[in-house]
Amino acid sequence: MQFQLTTDFLNTIEQLISVQDGSALRELLHDYHFADIAEILEELDSDEATYLIKLLESEITSEALMEVDDDVREKILDRLSPQEIADELQEMDTDDAADVVAELDDERQQEVIGQLEDETLAADIVELLKYDEDTAGALMAKELVRVKETWTVAGCVREMRRQAKNVTRVHSIYVTNKQGQLTGRLSLKDLLTASEGAHISDIFIPKVDYVTVHTDNEEVARIMQKYDLEAIPVVDENGILVGRITIDDIVDFIKEEADKDYQMAAGISQDVEADDSVWQLTRARLPWLVLGLFGGLGSVYIMQGFEEALEKFPILFFFTPLIAAMAGNVGVQSSAIIVQGLANDNVKGSLFNRLLKEVGLALINGTALGLLVILFGFIVGQEQLVSVTIAVSMLSVIIVAALVGTFVPIILDKRGIDPAIATGPFITTSNDIFGIFLFFYISKIVLGF
């Protein structure tokens, strides 16, 4: 069952494309899943991919187009006429169709929408385009099965058969009143087990989780995950049922968010992959390295200020990478826990308690590490006062690093900025500078150079 794209298979496809043998290609790819076709498209160059998109049935290619990377899709869309794009849209769910249209520039958007034969689809797309990008309105699809409270089970099944033709998967059946306001849901199970004459109002579940078109994507994901929902209905300001969001979109969203946070913590901006071009990877990575470089130059400047220690206590300079590493590691640990806690909504309690806890943690860790430093000094026969000074100043650096790592993300979050930017290079760089300054400053006071 498992599809594995081999080089041989890919060569065969490229060969057939180069000789424009459409019928052989259709034959060859006939039985493949759209997700497999998408994998093939990603390996072809843009002209080859476009050839396949035009060749194969829209039913498959429309889904495959939604699976490929944004940049691959962009290049293919560039090569399709408005009419060809409209043909693909015709086969898509409304949410996917709206996503594709949103990727086009304004002029092309108008042209493509103008080419759509299905006027309901055109209207749905126009409606979906008007919602903010990160809200339930932009994430939802218009396809859903809705029944009215007043119907009978038999009438409901009849009507559902009609509606179900437009809905790829029936998740839940939503119940509305006469005005179209969401009033509850009906489980397929209850419908299957109810007698034909019963009324929907007798068997429907009046309690239903829902979101509004303005609900934030993250909140939608949190609710669907918490309550194990496979679909959630979306209502407008007046409670009118206008769409639904399905779990597959949320799975993609959760995965993307996690990948983004992970990359941010590693000092990679933009969504890049191992297979992206050197240029794309450089653009994503270099800015963070430059930040780190400036931080490092800052440390050079700080240490030049303590140059007088070079003669009597050169050992301090040997310890700077250790101090920087500790400040960086502790800061990253603290910030990662907080960023994850904020994302999962489990950072509770007062700021003061959190401060106490972080200081406590830093004291325990810092003391343990400080004792190891003193032990090391003892073993290599280092002057005891120097060892103790290094241990104590390292302890202070750890406490400050933990506080910075904890509170910078919290403050950013309170100000509506994504706290994930305060992980990785940002936190390590600032902690390097603070840490090295603090280390030398405390050493200077204690050792008096």
Next chain:
Amino acid sequence: MQFQLTTDFLNTIEQLISVQDGSALRELLHDYHFADIAEILEELDSDEATYLIKLLESEITSEALMEVDDDVREKILDRLSPQEIADELQEMDTDDAADVVAELDDERQQEVIGQLEDETLAADIVELLKYDEDTAGALMAKELVRVKETWTVAGCVREMRRQAKNVTRVHSIYVTNKQGQLTGRLSLKDLLTASEGAHISDIFIPKVDYVTVHTDNEEVARIMQKYDLEAIPVVDENGILVGRITIDDIVDFIKEEADKDYQMAAGISQDVEADDSVWQLTRARLPWLVLGLFGGLGSVYIMQGFEEALEKFPILFFFTPLIAAMAGNVGVQSSAIIVQGLANDNVKGSLFNRLLKEVGLALINGTALGLLVILFGFIVGQEQLVSVTIAVSMLSVIIVAALVGTFVPIILDKRGIDPAIATGPFITTSNDIFGIFLFFYISKIVLGF
């Protein structure tokens, strides 16, 4: 609709628990979703939580028990008798029930299973327990709706009504032959739109994605995500349909894996949360800091070996935090991209091409950063040879760091070790040491001290 647990509400609950006012509590919590009850349980102490579990209906508490953190559940289970645990299990899906039993020690497992009235459930649990933890067998539930190819639509609906009573949510209907081997699936939509007299063999879809009981969890997640599945059937070695995995379990799995990788990259072992105890957090964080400390002490040792440079080129020592930061940042970036690529299965192509690409990337980034270092040296009036030496050795450090960051995860992955451990502190620490050594070694050759 949104549930927000307030301190007032929590106080009321604790108050009612302390006076053992069961009826008031039942009244108060009557309408809450199990996920909300779970949130309440997490805020109570173990005795209070156990009181609630015993008090409320098993239908709710069994689900709530599955939602709480592992450590909270463990403490509650410790306080329940085998009979009380069995009562909870009776209300759970088989996969959840097996997970709970798996958390008990061997003796308790036998006691609890012995108390189960439902012998099918007991047998299902025993079966599920025998599969390896990270496989589809351990993840699947036994509940599913299965129909035989030979049935009619009407007979099928009748039989489904019977089966559906045991299945919380009907996802797909699986079709088997007489021997019980999976042969296809039936969409609810097709069933709704088919005529009553039709045979299943006429309307079922003979193509169905499936996994075997031995398929790895990660592979299950990858397949379900790639093909947008909401449930996937599981077969045994003989192709017999034995269970199914639903998307909500996969959503949890994806989230947990992402959280784990993220924490690993930040130098946090074990699954901890912002609200865990200082002791738990210390156990998760301190080992990585100790690793970093040993790395730092290694750097001290290396720099002592280059002590003779102190007199003529003290500036080199001021640059060590910068070198360490660059080595660390580049290493983390490279490893993060590779680890993510390995997880998403998009690290393709030959190792040699990847090597070329990494070296190319490192050359571009390193050259840009090196020029900045030379510019900085020019501005502060640093000796030009020293500036160039620092820039060149930094470039070498960046290349080595990129190669280490790329190939260590790949090698670990090939040996079947989770590559995520090669991110974060592990890679920064080893790159610090390599980097500092390389930096001084090259400087020594060029500047000749």
